[in-house]
Amino acid sequence: MRYISVFPIVVILSILFGSAFTGLVIAPGVASDIVRSPSVGLVAYSPTEAKGRKIYAREGCVYCHSQQVRNVKADENLVAAFGVSKAGDYFYDLPHFLGTSRQGPDLSNEGRVWRREIGAPARDYLIGHFINPRQYNPNSIMPAFDYLSTQELSDLTDYIQSLGAWKDSIKVAEASL
Amino acid sequence: MTSIQDRNDSVIIPNSTKPSSELLPIDLPDSAAQIWLYSGIFWMSVTMLIGVVEAVKLFYPEFLQGIPALAYGRLRPVHINIGLFGFMSMGYLGATFYMVPRLTQTPLFSERLGSLTAWFWNFNLLAGCLGIMMGFSKGKEYTEIPFPFDMTIGILVIAIAGNLFSTITLRQERRVYVSLWYILLAIIPFPIYYTLGNASKFSGIEDAIINWFYSHNLFGIWLTTLGLATLYYIVPKQVNKPLYSHIISFVGFWTLAAFYPWNGGHHVIWGPVPMWVMTASVTASIAMFIPTCATMINFGGTAWGTWEIMKRDIGYRFSLLAYVCYVGASLWGTVLAVMSLNAKLHFTNMTIAHVHLGFLGFGVPGVIAFTYFYLERSLKLKYSRNLAEWHFWLTMLGIFGYVVSMGISGWMEGSAWEAGSSPQGTMLDKYPYHVARAISGLIVLVGQFLFVGNVYKTVNYPIDLPAKSGVTL
Ligand code: HEM
Ligand code: HEM
Numbered sequence: 305m306r307y308i309s310v311f312p313i314v315v316i317l318s319i320l321f322g323s324a325f326t327g328l329v330i331a332p333g334v335a336s337d338i339v340r341s342p343s344v345g346l347v348a349y350s351p352t353e354a355k356g357r358k359i360y361a362r363e364g365c366v367y368c369h370s371q372q373v374r375n376v377k378a379d380e381n382l383v384a385a386f387g388v389s390k391a392g393d394y395f396y397d398l399p400h401f402l403g404t405s406r407q408g409p410d411l412s413n414e415g416r417v418w419r420r421e422i423g424a425p426a427r428d429y430l431i432g433h434f435i436n437p438r439q440y441n442p443n444s445i446m447p448a449f450d451y452l453s454t455q456e457l458s459d460l461t462d463y464i465q466s467l468g469a470w471k472d473s474i475k476v477a478e479a480s481l
Numbered sequence: 482m483t484s485i486q487d488r489n490d491s492v493i494i495p496n497s498t499k500p501s502s503e504l505l506p507i508d509l510p511d512s513a514a515q516i517w518l519y520s521g522i523f524w525m526s527v528t529m530l531i532g533v534v535e536a537v538k539l540f541y542p543e544f545l546q547g548i549p550a551l552a553y554g555r556l557r558p559v560h561i562n563i564g565l566f567g568f569m570s571m572g573y574l575g576a577t578f579y580m581v582p583r584l585t586q587t588p589l590f591s592e593r594l595g596s597l598t599a600w601f602w603n604f605n606l607l608a609g610c611l612g613i614m615m616g617f618s619k620g621k622e623y624t625e626i627p628f629p630f631d632m633t634i635g636i637l638v639i640a641i642a643g644n645l646f647s648t649i650t651l652r653q654e655r656r657v658y659v660s661l662w663y664i665l666l667a668i669i670p671f672p673i674y675y676t677l678g679n680a681s682k683f684s685g686i687e688d689a690i691i692n693w694f695y696s697h698n699l700f701g702i703w704l705t706t707l708g709l710a711t712l713y714y715i716v717p718k719q720v721n722k723p724l725y726s727h728i729i730s731f732v733g734f735w736t737l738a739a740f741y742p743w744n745g746g747h748h749v750i751w752g753p754v755p756m757w758v759m760t761a762s763v764t765a766s767i768a769m770f771i772p773t774c775a776t777m778i779n780f781g782g783t784a785w786g787t788w789e790i791m792k793r794d795i796g797y798r799f800s801l802l803a804y805v806c807y808v809g810a811s812l813w814g815t816v817l818a819v820m821s822l823n824a825k826l827h828f829t830n831m832t833i834a835h836v837h838l839g840f841l842g843f844g845v846p847g848v849i850a851f852t853y854f855y856l857e858r859s860l861k862l863k864y865s866r867n868l869a870e871w872h873f874w875l876t877m878l879g880i881f882g883y884v885v886s887m888g889i890s891g892w893m894e895g896s897a898w899e900a901g902s903s904p905q906g907t908m909l910d911k912y913p914y915h916v917a918r919a920i921s922g923l924i925v926l927v928g929q930f931l932f933v934g935n936v937y938k939t940v941n942y943p944i945d946l947p948a949k950s951g952v953t954l
Contacts, residue, residue: 325694363555448542
């Protein structure tokens with residue numbers, strides 16, 4: 305606690321903070337290609353999917369559902385079924401929905417489970433589940449989103465069905481070559 | 482050389498040339514500190530109340546179902562934002578506005594500005610949170626408060642930082658005590674990362690990296706630093722002896738300042754980010770062991786042999802509780818950043834246990850310790866000892882219950898997932914722990930009501946401390 309003047313403290317603090325800023329904010333954007341380019345085959349969101357995405361943000365789905373499969377033992381089944389998530393998969397996501405918690409299941413490949421090709425049964429399931437999750441799983445702790453309008457439920461369903469769906473389309477394209 | 486515990490606690494009255502009739506109540510010394518502190522206590526109660534509601538919803542989802550504004554996904558961001566920007570920011574800024582004039586031996590640059598920013602902050606936060614509840618959330622963790630209320634916070638912080646910084650620049654006391662270093666670290670970079678985190682329009686992974694850079698700085702070099710500054714100020718005064726070692730606090734401060742801003746990437750360990758982002762952040766997180774140990778040794782050394790004071794002074798007991806939980810949460814955080822453990826425990830309730838050991842265990846007792854200190858040492862008022870005693874034990878029990886129940890549940894989840902189970906598979910197993918967490922939260926909340934009642938009564942129906950009560954003031 306001897307005499308230390310404030311100015312050098314401010315300068316050193318700025319240098320320390322500045323270096324972290326450079327390392328974690330500037331460098332990933334400038335120096336890393338994988339951060340800045342979309343995955344092969346990734347499709348941008350359609351207008352209704354984008355609307356659904358906004359509802360996902362507004363209702364806070366991200367607090368319980370991650371959208372990220374990691375290459376770790378705890379995710380073994382997901383990796384086997386769907387593969388590991390890559391940086392480019394998220395190219396069109398603003399804001400990102402990586403998530404930090406799994407009170408519910410990971411949703412990054414939900415569009416490959418309840419595929420669009422299934423048609424009405426898949427949509428009816430997803431919408432019915434939003435309205436009353438406990439009709440399908442009595443133990444579920446997911447809130448009932450029964451207050452959403454029919455249009456909102458439909459947009460949200462479009463969004464959910466888009467998640468990861470493009471990965472299957474590439475597989476089909478590759479198989480037909 | 483006078484040490485911190487010998488420095489005067491009284492306020493320096495500005496030698497104002499204006500007639501006193503022109504002074505508004507908000508110009509009086511410490512009025513800013515009071516508004517910030519009492520607002521912080523108010524929001525602390527609100528965030529706990531919301532926390533309990535959420536906790537119940539996680540095992541009994543029909544609770545308050547059917548009111549969109551109270552849906553889980555909307556209440557949770559409100560809980561977080563009120564917790565971080567309401568309770569923690571305001572409570573510790575209260576302590577900061579109290580400490581800065583005393584550490585600098587200089588009247589606050591502008592008491593009026595300090596008070597007005599506090600009121601603005603309150604209304605702005607209220608509006609922002611109502612916005613989230615009405616469905617205007619920005620949807621990204623820790624940046625949910627919608628425009629324009631998010632930007633207002635940034636502008637207010639610039640005004641606050643300017644006010645504090647000017648006071649520090651104009652200081653009479655040339656020596657700069659540790660608390661002031663921490664305060665400088667808190668107020669200088671905040672506007673930069675806050676604006677970056679809230680206003681940037683990056684997408685995808687870049688957005689995630691920046692989101693976590695911002696969020697971790699928010700916990701690490703805004704809330705934690707203000708909290709540590711407060712503890713560094715009050716603990717030597719409570720035990721009435723100098724800090725154990727100024728060299729160690731020097732090491733602790735500079736290593737914290739060097740490593741904490743690098744920590745952001747540890748929220749996406751094993752995630753789809755460039756490998757070197759992860760490596761840098763994991764290294765920095767493990768290096769956080771150094772400042773944590775420094776804090777541990779320093780406060781441990783200061784507190785050594787103060788058993789008598791601990792029995793007598795409840796405020797001091799809260800300081801120790803905050804200290805223990807801070808060290809615990811930080812070591813726990815270092816462990817969570819170890820890649821093999823993160824592989825198992827990320828996405829589980831283990832993170833929630835860590836977070837609440839930090840905020841509920843360190844943040845809450847820190848503000849409480851400061852409040853009791855303020856009532857007793859500065860206002861020289863006597864609070865009800867019985868209520869405070871109850872408050873202490875309830876808070877401690879609640880924190881313990883919360884952290885242990887979530888910790889066990891998190892470990893179980895991680896183990897079950899590694900054995901091939903899924904989140905749906907572990908849902909029923911978590912039920913008893915979620916109930917235990919809600920009960921623990923309720924216990925904390927009851928303690929909090931006793932605390933608020935006690936403070937209210939002490940301030941509004943004062944009983945002065947007897948001039949010589951055996952307590953060294
Ligand atoms: C009575 C006390 C409290 C209870 C019962 C409580 C309950 C909860 C619950 C149920 C969650 C959601 C957990 C999940 O997603 O699984 C949560 C998250 C959170 N709480 Fe609390 N809480 C309390 C006090 C506090 C306080 C005082 C703060 C202070 C700042 C706080 C900060 C947070 C934060 C930051 C999160 C988000 C954690 C994350 O995203 O990982 N909580 N709390
Ligand atoms: C040396 C100190 C610390 C280290 C190394 C550390 C490390 C970590 C790590 C690795 C995570 C991510 C866990 C995961 O998602 O798997 C995390 C989350 C978190 N930590 Fe810490 N921590 C430290 C101290 C603290 C303290 C003192 C606080 C609070 C005052 C705090 C607040 C949080 C919060 C709020 C999150 C949750 C973010 C979220 O998922 O929403 N940390 N910490």
